[in-house]
Amino acid sequence: MLMSKNCVSLVKHHKWIRPEGHDTGIKVFNCITKNKEPLIVKNKNFVTWYTCGPTVYDSSHIGHASCFMKLDIIQRILKQYFNLNLVTVMNITDVDDKIINRSNASKVPVQELTQRYEKEFWKDIEELDISKPDVILRVTENIEIIKNCIEKLMKCKKAYQAENGTIYFDVGAYSNYGKLQNISSENPEHEHEYKKSSMDFALWKSAKSGEVYWESPWGNGRPGWHIECSALASHIFGPEIDIHAGGIDLRFPHHENEEAQSCALHCKTQWVNYWIHTGHLHLKDSEKMSKSLKNTMSVSSLLANTTPQTFRMACLMSHYRKHMEFSPEFMATASTNLQNYINFIDTCKNYLNGLITVDVDNNAMEQLVQDSAEIIYGALTDDFNTPLVVKTLNKLVSAVNITLHSSKTHSSVSKSVNVVVILNLVLRTLNMLGLDLSYKKHSESGSDFVEIMNILNDFRQNVRQLGISKKDQQLLEMCDTVRHNLKNSGIILKDHGKVSSWST
Template structure:
């Protein structure tokens, strides 16, 4: 049994090291300084990003969905708005206590169980329209890399082998613990195999009849924290621009990652920027967690909610903020998304002559410039997408007011500014991964041509029904409109003309 004077771990003052490199002009929240700091990357043409992947022992839930969608949005912003070349890496934890326990209960091998839920995880990400990482690393396929990382820590005097053939990181031998989060003033008590309760396992000695791998310290398997440090370092090197995950990972997972990686690489800082997404909560409930048995699977959610609506819900809250999952919130997100789609349709109806309005190009151009500037200010301010959504809503409201000031006596004119407003809205949402231009997103073969023919035919028949006051013909036209609506196609009648979207 180890003995040691009791240690007290408290957060020290500012220990973040401002990196050298390309200043993106973005400000991001820094959990070490508790302030927003300049986002500086080593090289704008190779920005390194590591995301903690899933432990594949069960279905992913919508708490995971909110995290991965929000991180996907930030990556898209960096790539498509700030033109940074972001290279993304993710791990898959395919061996773990929970995987072993679930495999034993299910009477299958750990590899079979992990493969099943990993396949399901990727299917869920695809359904959410989340871009897959550039590089994926599984723990069981990279044991030698992990063991070598541990060996270096042992050799450097930062880790030690215990009597149970496990290897622990020696927190007392590292000066900057509690860097990411204040862990309080409680003094850690010694335990049976560890020098301090704060020490954490790098290698877990094998239990009887448990899957294990050979190592210099005896049979066993990696601890949870070491896998991310070893795999991320192997691909991205001893300094990483961005490391991301949910806020629940900040301590102990990310704290321990930073400690062991700094110790391994003999550097004061391993990750330059930690990005943490806020919890997703059920209404009137705690955070969503498998341990709390209050989860909703991603596949179940997508039976009732489309991926774009869920993404819009994520955009409407700041990525660091708590997000409440409720029917009311999703209905609001759906209405906002529909409002954007209708706006694009209104702009197109105006350009095609269905809506006639007196448009002052200078007025609309000023609105576009002000909105574009507000969007830029929001995105450089810690990726504030909720502020972007508010700006787009105000732009749409103002332009819609102009478009709906109908004037039947006007000539069929086309305003360049209206095209610009439509482009700003659709292009901004495209950056976030939402396509509101359905005529472009649903084009398949001659789909648009067929719909134009059908719309024109119905339009002529409807005018005959109106001229002859034939209710039966008008009812048939309404029936065609309603049937198409059930397929997601909206027909709008504007006097003698009709449009579709």
């Protein structure tokens, strides 16, 4: 990171500068212009992405999980749909006021506390099938990098040391503050005792008695929260980042302060080209989910009552920028959507295997594929509109189901290739979004399970045909009982005339 010692403020107005480079064809909401802007990346061979990671002083809740899930969905879209080589970096804040307070209250050493909750965080991420970042940077392992950035800000007169020993960023020496969010003028009655301005923020906090600290040219202390992300992101990506992401609650002051100090550090008018912020998760008829409101639900509690795929579907059904309402009804809808897709896949396979014989209008099917694919492309290029993608898939599945379950049967062995095309479109889109609805093994020996189910299905099929031929109601009721009991175990039996099939 090279910078001039005579670094000065370069801008007077809050403007977003459209970057030069490769136009991805995607439009993303821009919190500075308040419009959707073309996503242009500096280098078409790779895209830089930085995410603000967790402060590991407590267990994560599903509000955190929804943020990381939605960012994971966007990353998958960029990588798998638009074929962009995305390089992702995340920090872990393992020293902070909250961590120190929790350590003191629980009488657990800081390092032991942070290691415990970081391990729990990654376990949650894995169980939710959220991809881990390519690079993970812990604050305590990169203190020298952070101190170097603070020293450079001191040299270019963008930071100062107050009487209490703390180093503050001088907002008054930077003329483009308030870029990401409108900020009202400060009230002189709330001036801080040691700061030049109440808006100045700490880069290096002077150590208090008994607290963890590191040595520095300005005395013993530890880094402030905002400088951590700026220093670590700049260390990996340099003076410019394509995408910086986090929850909407981080836009101010965290991201605002990151942008200000990083622009000052690199003598640039723009450090991050695109900010992506996810909406809050709300409980039904309640405020946002947060630890301060004491209304949180842990990830483990969530997964005790639902599946990771159902939670992902719920996140897909709500736009990443919008607040997401978490309720039993909403989760039930997400679960129903998933089951409809599973049933659709099974129906298509039964058609292709000859268990369902119907006339298919190839021209109508071909048009359906074309229209659906175009809508999906338009939705994903329009600020990652996943709710529209889900709606489009639902309509597509419904239309094909109506055809395949119609009474217009035929005896021809020919099959419509468009059913295969539609099935592939649905599977490919769901897989790209992180939903794998392919067959899951129900035991360690998956092949044994399949073999056993085939034997059971064939036996029930023969018993059912015997009951039909002899008009034996008792045999037919027994077959229905087997089907009902297997459904309770997640296995679906379907009868197609004289033939039966099963699916999970």
